Amino acid sequence: MFKKFDPTTDVSTSTQVKASVQRALKSQLLDKHPLLTEDILDAFIPKKSPLVQYKIGPHLMLYCRKIDHVNKSPTQEPILFQHRDGPIMPTLRLVHQYPTLEFTKVTVDKGAIPFLLGGANVMCPGLTNPGGEMPPDGAEQDANGFDKPGLEKGDGVVIYAEGKEFALAIGVMLMSSADVRSKNKGIAIELLHYLGDGLFQSDEI
Amino acid sequence: MVIHEVEEEDPESNAILPRQVVLYCDKCGMPPEYCEYGPDFETHCLPWLKKHHPETHAKLYGSKVVAVKPPRPSEPWTTEQRLTAFYEKYVPEKIESIPGLLEKYAGKEENLFSALVKKYGPEPEDPFDADSDDDDEEESGDDEDDEDAVVPGRKRRGVKAKSTETSAIRILIQKQTQKRKKFMTIVHGMETVPNVKLKDVSKTFSKKFAGSSSVKDKSIIVQGDHVYDAAELIVDQFQVPGECVFLEIDGETHPLK
Numbered sequence: 001m002f003k004k005f006d007p008t009t010d011v012s013t014s015t016q017v018k019a020s021v022q023r024a025l026k027s028q029l030l031d032k033h034p035l036l037t038e039d040i041l042d043a044f045i046p047k048k049s050p051l052v053q054y055k056i057g058p059h060l061m062l063y064c065r066k067i068d069h070v071n072k073s074p075t076q077e078p079i080l081f082q083h084r085d086g087p088i089m090p091t092l093r094l095v096h097q098y099p100t101l102e103f104t105k106v107t108v109d110k111g112a113i114p115f116l117l118g119g120a121n122v123m124c125p126g127l128t129n130p131g132g133e134m135p136p137d138g139a140e141q142d143a144n145g146f147d148k149p150g151l152e153k154g155d156g157v158v159i160y161a162e163g164k165e166f167a168l169a170i171g172v173m174l175m176s177s178a179d180v181r182s183k184n185k186g187i188a189i190e191l192l193h194y195l196g197d198g199l200f201q202s203d204e205i
Numbered sequence: 206m207v208i209h210e211v212e213e214e215d216p217e218s219n220a221i222l223p224r225q226v227v228l229y230c231d232k233c234g235m236p237p238e239y240c241e242y243g244p245d246f247e248t249h250c251l252p253w254l255k256k257h258h259p260e261t262h263a264k265l266y267g268s269k270v271v272a273v274k275p276p277r278p279s280e281p282w283t284t285e286q287r288l289t290a291f292y293e294k295y296v297p298e299k300i301e302s303i304p305g306l307l308e309k310y311a312g313k314e315e316n317l318f319s320a321l322v323k324k325y326g327p328e329p330e331d332p333f334d335a336d337s338d339d340d341d342e343e344e345s346g347d348d349e350d351d352e353d354a355v356v357p358g359r360k361r362r363g364v365k366a367k368s369t370e371t372s373a374i375r376i377l378i379q380k381q382t383q384k385r386k387k388f389m390t391i392v393h394g395m396e397t398v399p400n401v402k403l404k405d406v407s408k409t410f411s412k413k414f415a416g417s418s419s420v421k422d423k424s425i426i427v428q429g430d431h432v433y434d435a436a437e438l439i440v441d442q443f444q445v446p447g448e449c450v451f452l453e454i455d456g457e458t459h460p461l462k
Binding site: 039040043044072073093096097098099100101113114115118158164165166168196197200201 | 219221223224225226227233234235236238239240243361362363364382402404405
């Protein structure tokens with residue numbers, strides 16, 4: 001999605017995000033990524049300076065926070081993005097900066113790395129082969145008796161690579177994790193944002 | 206990776222959510238562990254990492270010996286080199302006969318090669334022609350496709366190394382376009398200065414010269430006659446070397462002394 005993204009030309013309007021919208025963003029993140037708490041979110045979503053929303057095309061929003069600099073005018077750093085009504089996802093730079101942030105994540109097999117770096121989608125075998133990892137499906141229960149949620153279609157995930165420390169890409173599930181395991185065929189995750197793409201390279205607007 | 210905590214206004218949030226400064230490769234912009242997937246790994250990323258961050262380099266590649274691509278020759282092969290490569294590939298015993306062959310076929314080299322190709326097979330590739338990617342000015346996503354077609358073997362996706370801008374910084378300050386006794390100072394070429402936004406430059410000018418300043422088509426226009434002042438400002442504030450600045454006064458171009 002961000003393969004050819006140029007912050008100087010592709011970004012159109014910028015509006016300050018209303019407090020109500022900001023709260024909605026936070027609550028969606030808390031909902032979809034059960035390991036995040038409100039305190040953690042508040043640590044990187046600024047409270048004082050409002051989030052700024054940039055529109056890229058009619059359906060793609062980029063949420064940025066303000067950064068002040070010493071000898072140039074303040075810039076905006078993209079931290080979250082949303083395509084249409086899809087999940088609100090962090091940018092890769094944000095994920096790298098806060099390594100303890102626990103978004104819903106999957107790990108892909110090492111062989112998939114070169115393809116993902118070119119922007120290709122993740123195929124089922126990348127997740128089911130040894131080296132790939134996915135959250136377990138709803139059939140299991142953890143120590144407290146709660147169903148461990150699997151991934152549903154439409155969930156946003158952060159994609160890590162086998163053996164690498166830093167996140168590789170951000171994507172949205174096209175199949176539930178149960179389907180991925182059973183069918184093992186076809187596209188499992190659609191890639192929205194990947195390492196080295198246009199959005200990654202524009203760390204300030 | 207060691208977490209270096211960034212100085213925050215409230216250390217409290219840092220305790221809840223530690224933040225680290227991430228090391229990104231200067232050449233391809235990715236974390237060093239991913240550099241090996243980029244097309245310029247051996248030529249740009251690896252030497253840079255070894256020089257500037259030896260600890261990370263040791264951690265990632267300490268024991269492994271990475272095959273380094275031989276540096277690209279600066280010229281295409283001469284006929285002699287082509288012949289030598291040819292014979293090396295197919296019939297090494299005949300290498301000694303090369304000087305004689307060259308004499309015999311002087312001026313008719315293409316005939317020689319077409320005969321050889323017919324006899325033995327396709328000519329080995331000249332590394333000069335192999336990755337000819339360093340000559341373009343700006344990196345764009347499209348280049349990756351061309352790259353992959355030419356370089357045989359493992360297809361390298363990922364980010365190409367940023368071409369370090371050794372293109373000359375050239376600033377032309379044109380002045381005194383008279384408009385009804387009022388002067389205008391026009392500065393061309395600020396876009397060749399790295400790390401500088403035209404809007405910021407324009408703002409700085411208007412502050413310093415108490416005049417209105419605007420950006421038009423990559424040139425900056427300031428009201429008033431500020432030839433020398435603008436030149437000084439550019440050299441001081443934006444760290445432009447003096448030799449790159451040229452002043453044009455009444456049709457004559459002088460370099461800044």
